[in-house]
Amino acid sequence: MNKTLLSVSGLVMRFGGLLAVDGVSLAVKHRQIHSVIGPNGAGKTTVFNCISGFYTPTGGEVRYRGQPIQGLSGHHISRLGLVRTFQHVRLFANMTLIENLLVAQHRHLNTNYFAGLFNTPSYRRRQREAMDRAAYWLQQVELLEHANREAGNLSYGQQRRLDIARCMVTEPGLLMLDEPAAGLNPRETSELDRLIVRLRDEHDISVLLIEHDMGLVMGISDHITVINQGAPLADGSPDQIRANPDVIKAYLGES
Amino acid sequence: MQRALFPALFAAGVTFLLTCLVIGVRLQQDGPTLTVVGADAETWGWIGFAVVAVFLFQLFQQPLSAFKQRLPTPDLAALLPNEPLRRRLRPWLIALVVVGLFVWPFLVSRGAVDLATLTLIYVMLGLGLNIVVGFAGLLDLGYVAFYAVGAYTYALLSEYFGLSFWVCLPLAGLLAATFGCLLGFPVLRLRGDYLAIVTLGFGEIIRILLNNWTQVTGGPNGIGGIDKPTLFGLEFNRRAGEGSQTFHEFFGISYDSSHKVIFLYLVAVLLVLFTVYVINRIQRMPIGRAWEALREDEIACRSLGLNPTVIKLSAFTLGASFAGFAGCFFAARQGFISPESFTFIESAIILAIVVLGGMGSQLGVILAAIAMTILPELAREFQEYRMLMFGGVMVLMMLWRPQGLLPMKRPHLELKTS
Numbered sequence: 117m118n119k120t121l122l123s124v125s126g127l128v129m130r131f132g133g134l135l136a137v138d139g140v141s142l143a144v145k146h147r148q149i150h151s152v153i154g155p156n157g158a159g160k161t162t163v164f165n166c167i168s169g170f171y172t173p174t175g176g177e178v179r180y181r182g183q184p185i186q187g188l189s190g191h192h193i194s195r196l197g198l199v200r201t202f203q204h205v206r207l208f209a210n211m212t213l214i215e216n217l218l219v220a221q222h223r224h225l226n227t228n229y230f231a232g233l234f235n236t237p238s239y240r241r242r243q244r245e246a247m248d249r250a251a252y253w254l255q256q257v258e259l260l261e262h263a264n265r266e267a268g269n270l271s272y273g274q275q276r277r278l279d280i281a282r283c284m285v286t287e288p289g290l291l292m293l294d295e296p297a298a299g300l301n302p303r304e305t306s307e308l309d310r311l312i313v314r315l316r317d318e319h320d321i322s323v324l325l326i327e328h329d330m331g332l333v334m335g336i337s338d339h340i341t342v343i344n345q346g347a348p349l350a351d352g353s354p355d356q357i358r359a360n361p362d363v364i365k366a367y368l369g370e371s
Numbered sequence: 372m373q374r375a376l377f378p379a380l381f382a383a384g385v386t387f388l389l390t391c392l393v394i395g396v397r398l399q400q401d402g403p404t405l406t407v408v409g410a411d412a413e414t415w416g417w418i419g420f421a422v423v424a425v426f427l428f429q430l431f432q433q434p435l436s437a438f439k440q441r442l443p444t445p446d447l448a449a450l451l452p453n454e455p456l457r458r459r460l461r462p463w464l465i466a467l468v469v470v471g472l473f474v475w476p477f478l479v480s481r482g483a484v485d486l487a488t489l490t491l492i493y494v495m496l497g498l499g500l501n502i503v504v505g506f507a508g509l510l511d512l513g514y515v516a517f518y519a520v521g522a523y524t525y526a527l528l529s530e531y532f533g534l535s536f537w538v539c540l541p542l543a544g545l546l547a548a549t550f551g552c553l554l555g556f557p558v559l560r561l562r563g564d565y566l567a568i569v570t571l572g573f574g575e576i577i578r579i580l581l582n583n584w585t586q587v588t589g590g591p592n593g594i595g596g597i598d599k600p601t602l603f604g605l606e607f608n609r610r611a612g613e614g615s616q617t618f619h620e621f622f623g624i625s626y627d628s629s630h631k632v633i634f635l636y637l638v639a640v641l642l643v644l645f646t647v648y649v650i651n652r653i654q655r656m657p658i659g660r661a662w663e664a665l666r667e668d669e670i671a672c673r674s675l676g677l678n679p680t681v682i683k684l685s686a687f688t689l690g691a692s693f694a695g696f697a698g699c700f701f702a703a704r705q706g707f708i709s710p711e712s713f714t715f716i717e718s719a720i721i722l723a724i725v726v727l728g729g730m731g732s733q734l735g736v737i738l739a740a741i742a743m744t745i746l747p748e749l750a751r752e753f754q755e756y757r758m759l760m761f762g763g764v765m766v767l768m769m770l771w772r773p774q775g776l777l778p779m780k781r782p783h784l785e786l787k788t789s
Contacts, residue, residue, distance in 0.1 A: 168674065194676035206671035208664045214786045218657070219664040220675045225657040232656035233649060251786055263786040286675060 121146050121181060121290055121322050122167070122198070128175035129162050136162045138346045139176070144290060144322050144339075149312065151325045151333045153357075154343035155366060160326045161203060163343065164294055167324075168200045169193040180290070195223065197289035201296060205275045209268030213259060213278055216267050217250035220282045253281040257311065273304035280311065290322045291315065297329045305332060312336055334358065342366070379429035386425040390418045472640050476633045484629070484636045486748060488704060491639035492697050493740040497724040498646050498733065499693030504722065505731035505779065506659065507686035508666035509559070510567040513574025514721055516554075517547040517691040519713035521698025523581060526594040526708055536600035536703050540696060547695025548688045555687035559680055574718055582710040593709025599631060600638055600703050607631035635704050642700060646693055650733060653689070655784070662686055727768055729775025738776050 122144040129137040137159045144150045152160050166173040169190040178186040185193055194200075208216050218225070225246055231239040254260040257277040262270065267278060276296055283291055293312070297305045313336055315321045327333045333340065333354070340357045342350040344366045350357055357363055395418055399408045409415075428435070476484045496518060503511045521543040528534040528542065558569045581588045588594065599607055605618045609626050618634075619626045653659050661682045665672050669679050702708050720743060728739030750760050772778075 170670070170673075190670075190673035191676050191678045194674055199676070200674050202671070202674070206668050206674075208667045208671070210667060211660070211663060212783050212785075215660055215784055218784065219660050219672070219677070222657050222661050222675070222677050229653075229656075229658075232658075233652050235652070247784075247786060254786075264783065282675065 119146055120144070121148075122324065123179045124163075124167060124176065126176040127163060127166055127173055127178065129159075129166050129171060130174040136346050137166065137173075137343075140341075140343060140346075140348050142341045142348075142351070144324055146322060147316055147320055148338045149316055149323045149325060149336050151327060151337040151340045152343060153327065153330075153333055153340060154349070157345075158343045159346040160343055161294060162346075164200060164292055164324075164326060167193075168198060168292060194286065194288075197287070198292065199283040199286050199288040199290075200292035201279045201283060201294055203294045203298065205272070205279050207267040207275055207278060207282070210266060212264050212266055213254060213270075214247070214250050214263045216278060216282050217253060217285045218246055220285045221246045221249065224286075249285055253284050256284070256314075257281045273300050273307075276300065276304075276308065277311065280315075284315070284319070284321075288321065290324060292324045294326050295328060296325070297327055297332050305329060308332070309336055375430050375433060379426050379432075382429045383422050383426035387418070387422045390421055394418070469644065473637065476636050481629045481632050484632050486745070488632070488636045488639045490741055490744040491636070491643050492701055492704070493721070493724060493744050494643050494737050495639075495646050495693060495697040495700075496721045497728065497736040497740040498643075498650055499690045499697065500721050501690075501725050501728075501731065501733070501736045502650065502653075502693070503686050503690035504725050505736075506654070506662040506666075507683055508662075509683060509686065510563060511570045511687075511690070512567045512715075512718055512722065513570035513572070513577075514690070514694060515713045515715070515718040516574040516577035517551055517694035518698040518701070518717070519577050519581060519710070520547045520550050520691075521695030522702040522708050522712070523588060523594075523698075524695070525699040525702045526597050527587070529598050530594055530596075536598065536699070540699050543699035544692040544695040547698065548692035551688045551691025552684060555684045556680075559683045559687065571715070571718075574713075574715060578710050578713050581713070589709075591709060591711070593707055593711070595707040597702050597706050597708070599706065600635070602634060607634055639700060639704075642696055646696070647733065647737075654733075658682065658685055660784075723765075727765075727775055729772075729778045731779030732775065732777045735775050735777035735779070 120143045122142075124143070125141045127137055127140045128135070140159070140163055142150065142152070152163065154160050162171065165171040166186070167178055169185070169188050169192065172187050176186070177184060180193075180196055180198055183196070185196065185198070208219060211219070225242050228239070230236075251260060251263065254263055257280060259270075259274060259278055259281065262274070267275065270278060276299075280291070280293070280296070296312075297308055300308060309332055312323055312325070316323060325333070325337070337354050340350075340352065340354055341348065342357060342360075342363050349366055350360045350363050352360070394414060395410050396407050397410075398405050410418075476487070496514070499517075500511065500514045503509050503514070524543040524546045525536065525539040528539050529536075534542075554570070554573050558566060558573075561569060582591055584590070601607070601615075602618060604615060605621050606615055607618050607630055610617065617626075618630060661672070661677055665677070665679055665682050672679055672682075701712075705712075724739045724743050725736055727743070728735030728737070746764070747761070750756075753760060768776075
């Protein structure tokens, strides 16, 4: 089972005169944690935005399960099973945890108006199923006890975990995490580490990860792509990357 | 005190200038020339009083607000019975209010019932706009357009095709919803202020269209003689039209014109109850949560696969359909409509109801609609000072409760851990 889930080839993103991404290619395989690393401003998040449909790439091709998806809108891509988080947590702060997870299941729920107006049995069943799935994922990220609290009152680490749970209830095939460990303390980071590995091993999820925490990246990644100033620099397993002289130079500067 | 002196002087100066220009002097035409005429001594006395009052208030503002802070605020939440009891009492309370609504018109005067009917129309409009502004957070300044569409749907269908009120009611809602959808589709990509301007323009377009399409709508003359609703075909007139029967003949009672007024009122109550029920359900449905989520973070919604355009459009369409129902009923109640009833000020009043009530809060909007229609009636004796009072109430509201009478409390769906 080693088929490619997401393949990006020759991705180019130009903002006016600025070439933010220049010919980046990567391939995420099934059940794999694939990390994208690079110095600040290298264009990692821009790559993410291009893949997830928040930007329309200037050139190149993005295929998900063999289907070209570049230029589709964000919600369309998310429905295909490619769900992302953001660098800054974007929760619905005034809604409770359970409601956050229900909104994410919007398109799975019975949105028929009449079913909802008359509270029909099928509507109630769907609602119950959604609640169960939400409760299941809250338990997975160890937030079940806070289910009825408002999301804005959670600690930052908890908000990060809720963000991941909210992606997971949409039942994605590929989870894209944009710096999930930013702002977490070492203990929270190691919890996150275990969570991501569990998603891959127990839930058959592929993960595309942007991260600055090298401990996390080197520990859990199956494959790493390095980007520097918008251009691909290296591509390989963690050990290969660690030994790559170009990567060391980009991170530490010319010696 | 020293620091407050300059602002106080400034405020007093502004007051003096404004009152001077507005009521202190006026221009009088004296043959071919204009002369400036001053007001009489009494008016000047009042102006002086106003200036002094503003000066003193500004000067002692800090001690005053400190004093206000020290006043004990009554804890309203503590006065209410506790949560489980409240939950148990709620159905009874709702039943009591509903029964009260149906019994009440038989006990009071005809004028009061008529005013209540008007109030109920505004309640419906407020609740409808509340979906768009309160739930979905889209500022719509042309809401009256959908009201007009509803009213003219009934008026025209009844005039040209002789359709009855009960047939036209759903049609009016449907047509208004269609207009909402048609308008929403191109404009919902706009945000905030821009959306407000476009909807404002749309409201005016509809009014001007109705005003100028004389062959069909009668232009500024409007459409008169619109049929009143019937009770299963029973009319409420003194004499029945061709092939129909009147209410008083059927039941063998003497004719009383108040029957019609009470019947209209009861129809309005039913419409409002329907509106409240539907909106209450929708709030708890996935679409209601989606509106809230969209208001909080549109980008997050998109990343979770929610289509923002469709969700906003549903709010717009649904809000418009309630305006359509209200418009249809309005046409039936008035018996005469003209474009004059659908000016911008109407949109502004409905928006004021939503904002005063507390955006998104159903009970708040209902209370505000009642206040906004009854207060001007009560203040009828003050005549030209009505608008002044109105402005004063608005200012006080913004100071006292900037979030509206009853700020929104969304029903939270709770996870029951067993």
